[in-house]
Amino acid sequence: MSESPTRQDDAPRTLLLRGGTVHSPADPFATAMVVEGGAVAWVGSEGAADAFADGVDETVDLQGALVTPAFTDAHVHTTATGLALTGLDLSGTRTLAEALDRVRAYAAERPGDRVLLGHGWDATRWPEQRPPSRSELEAAVHGRPLYLTRVDVHSAVVTGALLDLVPGVAGLPGHSPEGPLTREAHHAVRRAAYAAVTPGQRAAAQRAALRRAASLGIGTVHECGGPDISGADDFTGLLELAAHERGPRVLGYWAEQIRDTEDAARIRGLGAVGAGGDLFVDGSLGSHTARLHEPYADVPPDAPDGGGAHTGTAYLDAPAIAAHVAACTEAGLQAGFHAIGDAALTAVASGVRGAAERLGPAAVRAARHRVEHAEMLTPETIADFAELGLTASVQPAFDAAWGGADGMYAQRLGAERARTLNPYAAMLRAGVPLALGSDSPVTPLDPWGTIRAAAFHRTPEHRISVRAAFTAHTRGGWRAVGRDDAGVLVPGAPADYAVWQASDLVVQVPDTRVANWSTDPRSGTPGLPDLTPGTELPVCLRTVVGGHTVFARPNE
Numbered sequence: 001m002s003e004s005p006t007r008q009d010d011a012p013r014t015l016l017l018r019g020g021t022v023h024s025p026a027d028p029f030a031t032a033m034v035v036e037g038g039a040v041a042w043v044g045s046e047g048a049a050d051a052f053a054d055g056v057d058e059t060v061d062l063q064g065a066l067v068t069p070a071f072t073d074a075h076v077h078t079t080a081t082g083l084a085l086t087g088l089d090l091s092g093t094r095t096l097a098e099a100l101d102r103v104r105a106y107a108a109e110r111p112g113d114r115v116l117l118g119h120g121w122d123a124t125r126w127p128e129q130r131p132p133s134r135s136e137l138e139a140a141v142h143g144r145p146l147y148l149t150r151v152d153v154h155s156a157v158v159t160g161a162l163l164d165l166v167p168g169v170a171g172l173p174g175h176s177p178e179g180p181l182t183r184e185a186h187h188a189v190r191r192a193a194y195a196a197v198t199p200g201q202r203a204a205a206q207r208a209a210l211r212r213a214a215s216l217g218i219g220t221v222h223e224c225g226g227p228d229i230s231g232a233d234d235f236t237g238l239l240e241l242a243a244h245e246r247g248p249r250v251l252g253y254w255a256e257q258i259r260d261t262e263d264a265a266r267i268r269g270l271g272a273v274g275a276g277g278d279l280f281v282d283g284s285l286g287s288h289t290a291r292l293h294e295p296y297a298d299v300p301p302d303a304p305d306g307g308g309a310h311t312g313t314a315y316l317d318a319p320a321i322a323a324h325v326a327a328c329t330e331a332g333l334q335a336g337f338h339a340i341g342d343a344a345l346t347a348v349a350s351g352v353r354g355a356a357e358r359l360g361p362a363a364v365r366a367a368r369h370r371v372e373h374a375e376m377l378t379p380e381t382i383a384d385f386a387e388l389g390l391t392a393s394v395q396p397a398f399d400a401a402w403g404g405a406d407g408m409y410a411q412r413l414g415a416e417r418a419r420t421l422n423p424y425a426a427m428l429r430a431g432v433p434l435a436l437g438s439d440s441p442v443t444p445l446d447p448w449g450t451i452r453a454a455a456f457h458r459t460p461e462h463r464i465s466v467r468a469a470f471t472a473h474t475r476g477g478w479r480a481v482g483r484d485d486a487g488v489l490v491p492g493a494p495a496d497y498a499v500w501q502a503s504d505l506v507v508q509v510p511d512t513r514v515a516n517w518s519t520d521p522r523s524g525t526p527g528l529p530d531l532t533p534g535t536e537l538p539v540c541l542r543t544v545v546g547g548h549t550v551f552a553r554p555n556e
Helices: 048-052 078-086 096-109 134-141 185-195 199-215 232-244 261-269 318-331 342-359 362-365 379-388 399-403 410-412 426-430 445-456 464-472 474-477
Strands: 014-017 032-037 039-044 060-062 068-069 073-078 116-121 148-149 156-158 218-225 249-254 270-277 334-340 372-375 390-392 434-436 497-501 537-547 548-552
Touching: 014 048, 032 048, 039 048, 039 318, 048 116, 048 199, 048 342, 073 199, 073 434, 073 464, 073 474, 078 199, 078 232, 096 134, 096 148, 134 148, 134 156, 148 185, 156 185, 199 218, 199 232, 199 537, 199 548, 218 232, 218 537, 232 249, 261 270, 261 318, 270 318, 318 342, 318 362, 334 342, 342 362, 342 379, 362 379, 362 548, 379 426, 399 410, 426 434, 434 445, 434 464, 434 474, 445 464, 464 474
Parallel strands: 014 060, 073 218, 116 148, 218 249, 249 270, 270 334, 334 372, 372 390, 390 434
Antiparallel strands: 014 032, 032 039, 068 497, 148 156, 497 537, 537 548
C-alpha cells in the first residue's frame, strides 16, 4: 500500500483510498472510499473514484488490500491484558512443572516487584489435573507475594505473603487454606494485588494492551471495570489515557449496583457509559462458581460446599437484578450483568422482566441493557432475551478453548449439557442482538479468530455465518452502546476502519445445506476472507480511528 507523504499520525482533511476492496453495504462491489475529516464521505467504484482524485488532499493506493470497518471488542480488561502481555503468562503451559518453572524464572527476573502478578493457568489442560499448591508456589518465589489468576479470572492461587496483606481473608467465603481462592476471598486478594501496581506500571500495561488491539484492527474496546475488578483509579486512568493519546476508543462499563439517580450520577462521573459489564450474578464454569440449576458433574462428594449438590455461586438474585435494571432505566443508564450458568441467566431474565412490569416493556427495551457471556442459555431464556431487548455480549473463543467432547465444558457439565452452550444460531434466529468480544486476558484479543470460532463452533447446530459474526464484531459492538450509525462503512459513518492483507474473498455459510444464492456473486453479498480452520488469518496493515491512523504495520 503506497500513499503520498504525510505524517503517519496526522489525519488528512480529505483522503481517497482506491484500488482495493471496500466492505460496505452501500456498494457490494466497492473498490474505493473517500474519508473527510473523521467520517466516511463516499464509497463506490474505481471509475467513479476518478472524479474525486483532483479534489482530495491525499490518495492511498490500496494495492488490492481489503478495507473493513474497525472491530469492536465488546468485553476487555485492559490493564490485566497489558500485564499479561508484558508479564507472566501461563496460558501456554502444558504441565504443572512447566508452570512452576515459569513462575520461578519470572520471580528471579523481577527482584524489585512488590507483588508478582501472573495469569492464565488452566489445570484442566495439565496431566496432573490440579493447580499449583500454596507451598509449591512459595518455594518457587522464596516466600514473596504472588497472585496467579486462573484462565477465567474467577479464581487464583496465591502465596501466604500476599494473604498477609489482606487482614481477615481467612474468614471470607471462598478462602482455601491451600488451594485456589474464589468468591469474596478472591476479590479481596485481587484488590490487594492490583493496589501494588504503580501508576507507571498501570499506564504502561494499558498502552501495551491498546497497541495490541490497534495492531489487530480493533478500533474500539469496551472496558469492563468495577470495584471488585480493577478499582476506580484504574478505570478513570484508562479513560483519561485513551482520551489524550491516539489509539482505540475506550468505552467504559462500571460494575456497581445503583439504587437511585445519585448513584447513577456518580457512575457517570467516572466516565462510564453503563452500570454493568462484570456486575456478577455468578462466577465461572472453570472455577465451579457459575450458578447452575443442576449440580456440576465433576465435584467430589466431599466438596466443602455441598458435594454432589454443588451448583455454584449466586451473587445477585432476581429482586436485586430487577432493582438495578429499574434504577438504571429511570436514570437513562444502560445496565448489564455477568451471567454464565443457566440458573444465573434465569435470574437475569426474571429480574429484567420484573423491571419491565414496573416501568413498562418499551422503556426497558429502549435502554438496551446487556448481559456478558450468556453461555448456558436455554430456549426459554433465549426467548426472554429477545422479548426484553437484551444484548448478549459473547465470546466465541470460549467454545474454541473449552468446547468439544474432551474440553473443560464437558468435564464440568458432562457431554450432554456441554453441547448446549453458546447457542449463537438459536440466538440470532430469535432476534437476540449479539456483540462479540474476547474477555481478554481470558482469551486473547483476536477478532478474526473470534469470528472463525463463531462460524466453526464445535457444536455444528450453533454455528453462524462469517458475515453474521463479522457484523456482530463490528456493528454489533456499537449497537450495544446505543449507536446505530457506526461500525459500518457508509457515508456519514465514523471513519473507523482497518486495511488488511487478506486471502481471496468468499461468502461462507455455517451449513453446506443452506441455499447457495447468498454465496453467488450475482446476489451482491460482500465477501470476506476465507476463515476455514487451517487457513491464514488476515494481517492488519493499518488501523484508523476517527480519521487518525493509530497503527501502521512497518514496511507495509
